[in-house]
Amino acid sequence: MTRLVHWKWQLLAPACGVLLTFSFAPYDYSYFALPALAFFYRLCIAPARHAALSGYLFGLGLFGSGIWWVYISIHRFGGADPYSAGLLTLLLVAVWALFPALTAYLSAKLLAMAGVWFRILAVGLTWVAVEYLRGYWLLNGFPWLQIAYGQLNTPLAGYAPLVGVYGAGFLLAVSAALCAEMWRVRRLRLSGLLALCAIWGGGCLLRQVQWTHAVGAPIKVALLQGNIAQDQKWLEDQRQHTLSLYWQLTQQHWDADVIVWPETAIPVFLSQVKDFYLEPLSALARENGTDLLVSLPSEGEGKSYYNSVMSLGAREALYHKHHLLPFGEYLPLQPLSGWVLDRLAIPLGNFAAGAAEQPLLEAGGYPLVTTICYEDAFGELVSRQVGRAAYLVNVTNDAWFGDTSQPHQHMQIAQMRALETGRYLLRATNTGLSGIVMPNGKISARAPLFTTTALTGTIIPMAGLTPYARWGDSAVFAGLFLLVGMVWRLSKFQPGGWRRNELDGSL
Template sequence: MNSPRDGWLSGLLALLSGALMVPSFAPFHLYPLAVLSLLGFYRALRGRTGADAFRLGWLFGVALFGVGVSWVRISLNEFGNMPALIANLLMLLFVAAMALYYGLCAWLIRLLEQWLANRAAPVWAGPLLVFPALWVLVEWLRGWLFTGFPWLLAGNGQLDGPLAGLAPVLGVHGLSLAVAVSAGLLWGLLHWSGQPRRRAAAGLALLWLFAAMLGLLQWTRPAPAAEQRSLQVSLIQGNVDQAVKWDADGLMPTLDIYLTLTRAHLDSDLIVWPETAIPEFFHRVEEPLLTSLGETARAAGAEVVIGLPVMIPDGRYYNALVSLGSAEDQYFKRHLVPFGEFLPFKRQLRPLIDWFEVPMSDFSRGRAERPLLRVGDWPAGASICYEAVFPEEVREALPEAAFLINVSNDAWFGDSLAPHQHLQFARLRALETGRWLVRATNTGISAIIDPHGRVQARLPLFERAALTGTLEARAGATPFVRFGSRPILAGAGLMLLAALLLGARGRSEHAGGEPGQAG
């Protein structure tokens, strides 16, 4: 029987482990902490069952999201004009709700491990099969249920470590599985003895070495020589204050900022403005501004991509990217932010959301089958803000896309962790797809990212400037582009099946103890 003191210590360990995950992400990049975080999570669950296990998992999630996404309050309070008390309460409610995923994960882990223990399954079945598989499957569930929130997945923080070599093959969920398996192997290294301990050490070393070697491979290639492969690109970071961005009096000064910076860089092949850089509908600025800008770009041999809202004749409007120059095209954002860009359960929640004064918060969802935007002679993979967090949606532009364009307005998050985290997730999309990615944001961090996920040039937060560099049009497809997350999800399912078969056959490699503890 567990004592109250043991329960208190397990709860504290769960909280500390959840908070420990956050420094593995940007801007800290302490990627080994993700493994230690999951090791602590797994240790906190030892000997716990049922509601107790669920509580510990929920506490882990509360710490992870409470530290990692506390910037939600900034959007609600400072820019949504919501009273501070209400904004903080809603942020806490969001954190508590997201933490339920980890409560579910913990409950399932202990349920299956107890079943395995009753059947004297091998000591390694829990930490090396059940735990990693369920961790990945619950993260995957979090990435799509209720429109999804795949922020702070365990694999996101591995971009600058040896495990990153797995990203072009298995995607972010493959990185998460590698982190969870590493935690399980580290558990065995610390708690087993003799040959099992040596095997755990060898497995951990081989996993990280294999991933690092994969990182040396080139999965894509330069586009055919008949196409222009090297492009000069300029990203315009207007640094327009979110508090005045949508004021009627702010339109002309905003346009002046972007036009002045653009005219100074018409020698570039591609010029990209951020999300909703023009805070006005397309049809209201088309004739006085966009038509002449397109003509100027064509005369200079440049292509210009601009973020702005587009309204269609039936009154629906979209968060859009518009390309001007030798070719004209539009992309409408397909994955909208709940409560920020559209209102779920509109009739029931309207009185509450009236407090949250978000301009143009009733966007319609784009219906394009694939997120492609024609930019001159090149098809580009397009994503707007939040869409860059969804790997399966970004990969839908491949292999046709020669490069990726992501635009965002991270001014909503102020000077917080969010802009750094968002850039990191965009970098991971470049690595998964083997494409250059250019990212233009209103207040930063704008960046030019190579196919290995490395930032080649960047602008810091809250600086008004243009970032100029080069990118290379590329062709080909990584294994992740070809198969997506299906292999890793199937692998997680097979790991669970293997654990169930081990339990059903009643095999045991170690006498005594419960799964994951020293035999």
């Protein structure tokens, strides 16, 4: 009978994974994360192998509904047939679903220990620790659908400048675990409710704190969105049209202090356009007192080449993308991955990574942190540079994924970087969503998807460091492990401490 009850819960696991997806953009049902994660916590109150299976099913629902748009890039723009594209998408979902399975397995082990507060905190820490493992280490990291990104419009966003995306995610996971335990354990309801009020009330208060301050006059900016179709972008007979389009859009906005072009807006190598295109453009920028940030591929030593951003105008310099997209800009697991993709006839880039430490670009009279596409998903990459920068710039090309949830999810990630660092963020994209994000993570201006336009507005150069930007993820995790360790020392450790009626009880 007990096993039947567990199977009934497991059948609902994929649906709860889907429910968690709805907490992210473009749906923005932020509070759906609480019941989804509370149900996940309940699934972990089981033998570890059963919990791992439940976690895997939960992960299939989460990633199947959350990153299905990978199919678009592989099939429509990567050239794979529908069968191969579907197979690769399913494989990707199956791999990432292993991480919720790992979380559930470890949580089941922790839930066999005594001390309800230890269990709650330990499971919350386990969730974000596995997120960190997925986000930074495996295959160069895939930090998509991390639970705190869906909380930008809730009180938990107030914690982002303090403890970053992982600290805010920890508090969300703890809140969900509290809800699950309060339902099960009647004696916990008063203290649990007080803890929830403290967590969420504290977030409301923190949202009122201004961690950084202005250091100069407003900067007028223009973000160009060329809306070049992905299947046309690299065609030789379309290059002149693309170059002319961005030239004309730029000519219309010489009154701006900074003009930003999207990722690889120039679809040819630097050496091919430097003399006849970039040098005249840079001269015009200097004449008009404007700085340009343009993006294009550039050559390195030997046969290597980079995905780059170049500043034109008062100062000319290059930034080379450091954190590359696996299976998009380079092939991990060589030579196996290359062999597989060759068999499927899917062409992918093989960029070289730029240095981890590069001089900051300058535009509008101030240094800035530059991220290219996927790099804005790595908070510590931004935070370790932001002390020298007055604002953030992200250039990207989400045309690979069509009119799906991906561009909205990516904008949500960019918003978190602005909130964590207390800086304005300029985001120029090929097909959208281009936007200006304020230091509080709110969007002040946004261009619609799939339109050719120039988004204009003003930003304010900022200085000062948020606690998260000062200390980074390492300090956040050190603090969380210390907290859980202290609670563990105060708890009575009992191997197999769950009583039979607790383990088999229902919600």
